[in-house]
Amino acid sequence: MLQILKNRIATYHFVFSELMKRDFKKKYKRSILGVFWSMLAPLFTLLIMRMIFSRFFGRATPYYTTYLFTGIIVMTYYSQTTNSGMGSLVNNAGIFSKVNVPKWLFLFANIASSSINFFLTLALYFIFVLIDGLSFHLNYIFLLFPLLCLFLMVTGISMILSALYVFFKDVQYLYGVFLTALNYCTPVFYTPNIVGKLSWVFYLNPLYLVINYMREIVIFSRIPSLLYHIGFFAYSLSFLIIGFIIYKKYNYKFLYYI
Amino acid sequence: MNIIEVHNVSVKYIIGDFKDIGIKEYLIRKFKGQMPITEKWALKNITFNIEKGDLLGIIGSNGSGKSTILKILSGIMPPTEGKIIVRGKIAPLLELGAGFDGDLTVKENVFLRGAMLGYTKKFINERYPDIISFSELKDYEDVAFRRLSSGMKSKLAFSLASLVRPDILILDEVLSVGDIAFRKKSEAKMKELINSGITTILVSHSLEQIRQICTKVLWIEQGKMKGIGDTDTMCKQYETYMNNK
Numbered sequence: 001m002l003q004i005l006k007n008r009i010a011t012y013h014f015v016f017s018e019l020m021k022r023d024f025k026k027k028y029k030r031s032i033l034g035v036f037w038s039m040l041a042p043l044f045t046l047l048i049m050r051m052i053f054s055r056f057f058g059r060a061t062p063y064y065t066t067y068l069f070t071g072i073i074v075m076t077y078y079s080q081t082t083n084s085g086m087g088s089l090v091n092n093a094g095i096f097s098k099v100n101v102p103k104w105l106f107l108f109a110n111i112a113s114s115s116i117n118f119f120l121t122l123a124l125y126f127i128f129v130l131i132d133g134l135s136f137h138l139n140y141i142f143l144l145f146p147l148l149c150l151f152l153m154v155t156g157i158s159m160i161l162s163a164l165y166v167f168f169k170d171v172q173y174l175y176g177v178f179l180t181a182l183n184y185c186t187p188v189f190y191t192p193n194i195v196g197k198l199s200w201v202f203y204l205n206p207l208y209l210v211i212n213y214m215r216e217i218v219i220f221s222r223i224p225s226l227l228y229h230i231g232f233f234a235y236s237l238s239f240l241i242i243g244f245i246i247y248k249k250y251n252y253k254f255l256y257y258i
Numbered sequence: 259m260n261i262i263e264v265h266n267v268s269v270k271y272i273i274g275d276f277k278d279i280g281i282k283e284y285l286i287r288k289f290k291g292q293m294p295i296t297e298k299w300a301l302k303n304i305t306f307n308i309e310k311g312d313l314l315g316i317i318g319s320n321g322s323g324k325s326t327i328l329k330i331l332s333g334i335m336p337p338t339e340g341k342i343i344v345r346g347k348i349a350p351l352l353e354l355g356a357g358f359d360g361d362l363t364v365k366e367n368v369f370l371r372g373a374m375l376g377y378t379k380k381f382i383n384e385r386y387p388d389i390i391s392f393s394e395l396k397d398y399e400d401v402a403f404r405r406l407s408s409g410m411k412s413k414l415a416f417s418l419a420s421l422v423r424p425d426i427l428i429l430d431e432v433l434s435v436g437d438i439a440f441r442k443k444s445e446a447k448m449k450e451l452i453n454s455g456i457t458t459i460l461v462s463h464s465l466e467q468i469r470q471i472c473t474k475v476l477w478i479e480q481g482k483m484k485g486i487g488d489t490d491t492m493c494k495q496y497e498t499y500m501n502n503k
Contacts, residue, residue: 098357099374
């Protein structure tokens, strides 16, 4: 199994990096701000949201700026990556229908280049954490866990979306509506206790699991329970597994719809 | 030793107005039982072998399944039935512009396309000067690919595919591009490739070209194999068939 993985990496790593470079260059080819735009956009959102909402929710929430920013960067990464990943099969159809490069490479390269953007935003995030008055500590190493789970989830969901988009073009519109709803259903600028007894519902939202974990570590230096870890990981992994199953099952059909 | 073996390959296509319909339309149709999908066998029971060094030409009228068999051989599409065995590295040139990106420069595209053909960065670095000089694009290295003329794009594609020395080269009607000077050059290159032992599979509508280049010819008509044999015989059979239509 490991040998197969090693072989795959050896065979495809050059194509993968070239595709990633391509996605990156295309995105920032003619923009003035270039890569900085991906950092500035969440920052603007933070400033605006803080201005508007701190009056209502900022009083009761410690370190509201960090609280907000955590939610914003995760939601931004999720939306951008899944949206862009959704089109990765259809947009590259011209290539893989004429050249024998595996289809999943295009999706993964797309996710990888979006994720590089995310790391840049993370750097900005940590700067703001310091500005807000918090300090780094050893527990930060645990942040790798929610980030890993987020990554698995985003990959799985992008796989599902990209497959659906091949068959149903209106998935992009439906997903747009879904994302808007998701943004409001995730406690980014409000706190879960706003729904009182029903606050457990938020734990069904995998993005909330990511955001909450990060807030626990960064703001309160608390490490979530083992149950949290197990449930969270299983939840994220399930998206990836569903994604793989869909790809395997419908792979042969993609070429008929291109 | 056969470099390619095709065992009883059949390919089924789904055709009908089912692309570009949304979820809503799909569900409505499914509910009403109105799915206008028909299945068509693009290829049926194709069996043949190719030996190392062969120059196989594939002929047949339009829509016979020639491009489909190339896709199967290149590994782009799996056959619905049957199997193929390929013992070597393939460079498929099914569409000269495929794989290149208009926004990137010529140099960047050489690496991108070269990577898709399965070569390492080191290899492309070494061969890069040859690729650029063969395609006569030295002055255009840093120009965006979309600015090139179609002839230049074809030159680059052919240059890349032929200079990286695959074991098997697959060409779908791509030798008829470019100006006369380049055509002479590419024909000369093809002859050089043949002599160096590269197996080639060529689809062409020009029987003259097939007669000139190919050692063996496979005739596919409406998805079925009409025969495989030496160039002269097969071409004559095909011509008779076309004249009688």
